[in-house]
Amino acid sequence: MRYRYYFCDKCESELVDFLNKNNISYKVSGEDSFLPLVIFNLWSTTENLNYYFEELQKMNVNSPIMIAEFSASELSNAKLLVMTPKKQCIDILNDDAYEYTCKWTNSSGEIISKHEEQKELFVIKKEPSSNSQTAFWAESTGFSEIFTDYRVYELANSNSLTGIDFKNVILKNRDFSKHIYQMSSKNKLNNQCIVFGYGEKRQVCEICGKEQYFIDNAYQLHLDFDKIQTHSDLYVTERIFGEGIAYPLYIISQRFYQLLKKHKLVGGVTFSPIVEANNPTETNQRTAL
Numbered sequence: 001m002r003y004r005y006y007f008c009d010k011c012e013s014e015l016v017d018f019l020n021k022n023n024i025s026y027k028v029s030g031e032d033s034f035l036p037l038v039i040f041n042l043w044s045t046t047e048n049l050n051y052y053f054e055e056l057q058k059m060n061v062n063s064p065i066m067i068a069e070f071s072a073s074e075l076s077n078a079k080l081l082v083m084t085p086k087k088q089c090i091d092i093l094n095d096d097a098y099e100y101t102c103k104w105t106n107s108s109g110e111i112i113s114k115h116e117e118q119k120e121l122f123v124i125k126k127e128p129s130s131n132s133q134t135a136f137w138a139e140s141t142g143f144s145e146i147f148t149d150y151r152v153y154e155l156a157n158s159n160s161l162t163g164i165d166f167k168n169v170i171l172k173n174r175d176f177s178k179h180i181y182q183m184s185s186k187n188k189l190n191n192q193c194i195v196f197g198y199g200e201k202r203q204v205c206e207i208c209g210k211e212q213y214f215i216d217n218a219y220q221l222h223l224d225f226d227k228i229q230t231h232s233d234l235y236v237t238e239r240i241f242g243e244g245i246a247y248p249l250y251i252i253s254q255r256f257y258q259l260l261k262k263h264k265l266v267g268g269v270t271f272s273p274i275v276e277a278n279n280p281t282e283t284n285q286r287t288a289l
Contacts, residue, residue: 001068001069001070001071001074002043002044002045002068002069003043003044003066003067003068003069003218004041004042004043004044004066004067004068004069005041005042005043005044005064005065005066006039006041006064006065006066006067007038007039007040007041007042007056007061007062007064008029008037008038008039008062009037009038009061009062010035010036010037010038011028011031011036011037011038012038012059014059015038015056015059015061016038018055018056018059019038019040022048022052024040024042024052025040025041026038026039026040027039027040042064043069065216065217066216066217066218067217067218068217068218068219068220068272070271070272070273074273075257075271075273076254076257076258077273078254078257078273078274079225079253079254079274079276080223080235080251080252080253080254080273080274081251081252081254081257081271081272081273081274082221082249082250082251082252082271082272082274083135083146083250083251083252083257083269083270083271084143084249084250084269084270084271084272085135085136085137085143085146085147085268085269085270086268086269086270087133087135087136087137087268088136088137088138088139089128089133089136089137089147090122090124090128090136090137090138090147090180091124091125091126091138091139091140092122092123092124092125092138092140092141093123093124093125093172094120094122094123095140095141096120097118097119097120097121097122097123098116098117098118098119099116099117099118099119100113100114100115100116100117101114101115101116101117101208102114102115102205102207102208102210104206104207114205114207114210114246115205115208115210115239115246116144116239118145121167121168121169121170121182122138122145122167122169122170122182123169123170123171123172124138124169124170124171124172124177124180125172126171126172127171127177127179127180128179128180131267133149133267133268134148134149134151134152134260134265134266134267134268134269135147135148135149135152135183135268135269136148136180136268141245141247142242142244142245142247143242143245143247144239144245144246144247144248145182145184146182146183146184146250147169147180147181147182147183148166148180148181148182148183149179149180149265150178150179150180150181151263151265152181152183152260152265153166153181153183155259155260155263155265156233156256159259161233161234161255161256161259162231162232162233162234163185163186163187163230163232163233163234163235164183164184164185164233164234165183165184165185165186166181166182166183166184167181167182167184168181168182169181169182183234183250184236185232185234185235185236185250187230187232187234187235187236188235188236188237188238189223189228189235189236189237189238189251190227191237191238191240192224192227193223193224193227193228194221194222194223194224194237195222195223195224195277196213196222198219198220198222199215199216199219200213200214200215200219201213201214201215202214210240211240212240212241212242212246213240213241214241214242214243215241215242219272220272220273220274220275221237221249221251221272221274221275222274222275222276222277223274223275223276223277224277225276225277232253233252233253233255233256234250234251234252234253234256235250235251236248236249236250236251237249237251251274252271257271
């Protein structure tokens with residue numbers, strides 16, 4: 001595993017000169033606009049990384065987004081993996097498909113709702129265009145729901161994958177979509193299976209006391225595998241992760257992952273190996289500005 005540090009900052013001549021001098025690849029976005037941006041990456045394996053961080057800090061460059069990247073062998077040797085869509089392509093029309101446990105009005109008079117449970121099928125504006133993407137998320141629900149291409153639905157059925165539920169999605173004309181399904185699971189991972197203490201920021205709901213954990217793009221889920229009661233191809237945690245809208249993590253088996261790879265259905269999806277908490281393998285030191 002290595003960490004990628006994604007930088008995006010104002011295109012200042014001092015910064016560009018520094019990148020050129022040190023042969024760091026970059027690109028300029030919006031070069032003809034009022035505020036062009038320079039975008040570049042560093043990795044935890046980059047030589048002289050600490051020196052680069054020190055110099056960038058002197059130039060007041062914005063802190064990077066840190067993203068974990070995994071090798072093919074790390075992904076293929078993991079017992080379980082977290083599956084996350086990259087692409088937001090689903091526009092949900094009936095946000096009232098949710099029922100909320102907690103609602104309150106904040107100091108600005110805004111009504112805040114948390115701890116949602118889906119009660120109805122989702123109605124979407126339109127199906128995504130046919131391309132290499134196979135999984136999607138929706139802006140209005142964040143990563144709370146995963147929508148998959150029909151090929152994933154057919155793959156799961158033809159290979160008798162377990163623990164996976166596919167819900168129909170309704171189009172504006174009230175017909176069921178033939179191309180998109182909502183993927184879910186009744187196998188909810190008990191929170192006692194999750195081992196915390198790996199960089200999560202904790203917040204407690206002021207109404208019901210439920211915990212929510214803010215995590216970054218480099219977060220890896222740690223599980224005590226001995227506490228997982230069933231053997232399934234898909235699990236879902238409770239909706240306790242993420243900033244803003246709390247979402248679950250979708251966890252797939254190695255068998256499911258290998259089938260997705262074999263049938264080239266990994267377009268637009270990221271995977272993160274889950275760490276076995278009773279045998280952790282922390283190989284890289286995380287660094288940040």
